[in-house]
Amino acid sequence: MRIFRLSLAAALLAGGVARAADIPVTIYADAGYPPYSYDKDGKAAGLYHEIVKAALARMQGYKVDIKPVPWKRGMALLQSGAGFALYPPYMNTKDEPWTWPYSRPLYEEHVVAFCRKDLLGGRGRTRWPEDFYGLTIGNNSGFIVGGEAFDQAVRDGRMRVSEARDSATNILKLKLGRIDCYINDRYSIAWTMRQLKAEGRINDRAGQAEVVEAAVIAVKNGYLGYTNRDQGRFPFKADFVRQFDTAIDSLKRSGELDRIVRGYLK
Numbered sequence: 001m002r003i004f005r006l007s008l009a010a011a012l013l014a015g016g017v018a019r020a021a022d023i024p025v026t027i028y029a030d031a032g033y034p035p036y037s038y039d040k041d042g043k044a045a046g047l048y049h050e051i052v053k054a055a056l057a058r059m060q061g062y063k064v065d066i067k068p069v070p071w072k073r074g075m076a077l078l079q080s081g082a083g084f085a086l087y088p089p090y091m092n093t094k095d096e097p098w099t100w101p102y103s104r105p106l107y108e109e110h111v112v113a114f115c116r117k118d119l120l121g122g123r124g125r126t127r128w129p130e131d132f133y134g135l136t137i138g139n140n141s142g143f144i145v146g147g148e149a150f151d152q153a154v155r156d157g158r159m160r161v162s163e164a165r166d167s168a169t170n171i172l173k174l175k176l177g178r179i180d181c182y183i184n185d186r187y188s189i190a191w192t193m194r195q196l197k198a199e200g201r202i203n204d205r206a207g208q209a210e211v212v213e214a215a216v217i218a219v220k221n222g223y224l225g226y227t228n229r230d231q232g233r234f235p236f237k238a239d240f241v242r243q244f245d246t247a248i249d250s251l252k253r254s255g256e257l258d259r260i261v262r263g264y265l266k
Helices: 002-014 047-056 071-080 148-155 167-175 186-198 237-254 256-264
Strands: 023-030 037-040 043-045 062-069 085-087 099-102 107-116 136-140 160-164 181-185 211-222 225-227
Touching (some): 023 071, 037 047, 071 085, 107 167, 136 167
Parallel strands (some): 136 160
Antiparallel strands (some): 085 225
16 A cells, blocks of 8 residues: 555656645836836836746746836845846946846847937037036936946036936936936837827927937846845745746747847837
8 A cells, every 4th residue: 555655646746746836936127118128007018028938937846926116126125135036137246246146148238328419419429428528318217327437427527317217207308308318228218219209298399309319338238137135035046047047048049039029129
């Protein structure tokens, strides 16, 4: 009888009937960075959400909840060790030492400066940040995207930064002349401007400035970043990191990641 019971248990385990419950995990997502990552009716949405979701579908042993939060709050959760992971930070161990490790790269972004056209004139401002000294630059709250020379210029008082909670707010400020330029990913700015135009919130009528891309700042990859301040709170971290990276590698080899990107950004 004992042999029969052991054989039955082994058969159930082999069939997955008696496996332990999946570990609950919460991942945080930027709530204000469309089309890459944003809050849509209280739920995470965007290109990075689709990539992360596809990777999670290839993993085993986890039940993952993705929660959109303001970027600064997400970073604060990683910094305190209360949050397990957040997407999509750029790799920045100097300014954000609490974020480690980073996943495999998820997507390559192009950080640019969009400015009011009337400020450019015949000068052709193209060198970042030298050609933009004296201007007020819009930035999403908590984003570190301008580069070290830009950060130093701000500290030296050569440029000013005005932060807002999301891309839409910064673009509205730019169109209304409250800031001179706005720095972020090229596609995110263009996508958000199209949405605002469709909603009738911006146009090029009198009183709203015409804006154009003025300079390329950097090419950056977005990642899933993990906290390194958890003090053992997430004992499954090493396995999760390994499985997630393996899943991203698989998505790239199969071409599925490229299909996700083309389908979302068409």
